[in-house]
Amino acid sequence: MRILVVSDTHGDGYALQNALWAQPEAHLVFHLGDGARELEQVAAANPDRTFYGVRGNCDSEFCDLLGNREETVGGKRIFFTHGHLWSVKFTLSRIDYAARERRADIALFGHTHQPLSLYEDGVYLINPGSLGYNKQYATVDIVSGGIMPILHTLR
Numbered sequence: 636m637r638i639l640v641v642s643d644t645h646g647d648g649y650a651l652q653n654a655l656w657a658q659p660e661a662h663l664v665f666h667l668g669d670g671a672r673e674l675e676q677v678a679a680a681n682p683d684r685t686f687y688g689v690r691g692n693c694d695s696e697f698c699d700l701l702g703n704r705e706e707t708v709g710g711k712r713i714f715f716t717h718g719h720l721w722s723v724k725f726t727l728s729r730i731d732y733a734a735r736e737r738r739a740d741i742a743l744f745g746h747t748h749q750p751l752s753l754y755e756d757g758v759y760l761i762n763p764g765s766l767g768y769n770k771q772y773a774t775v776d777i778v779s780g781g782i783m784p785i786l787h788t789l790r
Contacts, residue, residue: 636709637661638775642717642745644670645693645767651677653789654772655684661774663708667691667745668717670767671698691717691745705737709777714739718746718762727753727760734758741775741782752784759784 639661644651651673655664662684666674668691678686690700703716714734721730724747734742741759750764750771761784764771770789775782 636663636777638708638777639664640667640743640761640763640773640775641665641766642667642669642763643691643748643765643767644673645765646670646673647767648673648676650766650770650789652680654766654787655681657787657789658774663687665713665715665743667715667743667763668700669693669745671695671700687715689715689717692719703733705739711740711777711782712738713741713743715743718744723747723762731755731758731760734760741784743775750786752786 637660639658664684664686666688668689671694674688688700689704690698690702702720706713714737723730723744730742730744743761748765751762753760761773763773766772773786775784
């Protein structure tokens, strides 16, 4: 099972659609905030995919998205958030703790615009970077052998 992970599209719905085209086997899409408007538009145009999203610090306070969420996919627990609520620009310890507190296998976050894939003591911390500014995104493959995150850049 392949998951497409994006964040910080900042109005660039075209980049989000391009990431979908680049990953046709990814039927689950996690948007980690700062792009609620384009998430809604692209999700409506792609009903064959399942979209999950959270609100970022630049999204309207009136959007319906929550600040963080949890989902179980392929038997793996995923905690996902934008990251600003966990001070990820300064430390990863708070989001790591939040993931462990929720018994998550994977913590997905954005906000820093810097891609990251880190594994420590049973928890993956994954930041796809900024799709809107740097054309960066991630995929996460969940297979019988485990979890494989891959960082990508749109061409």
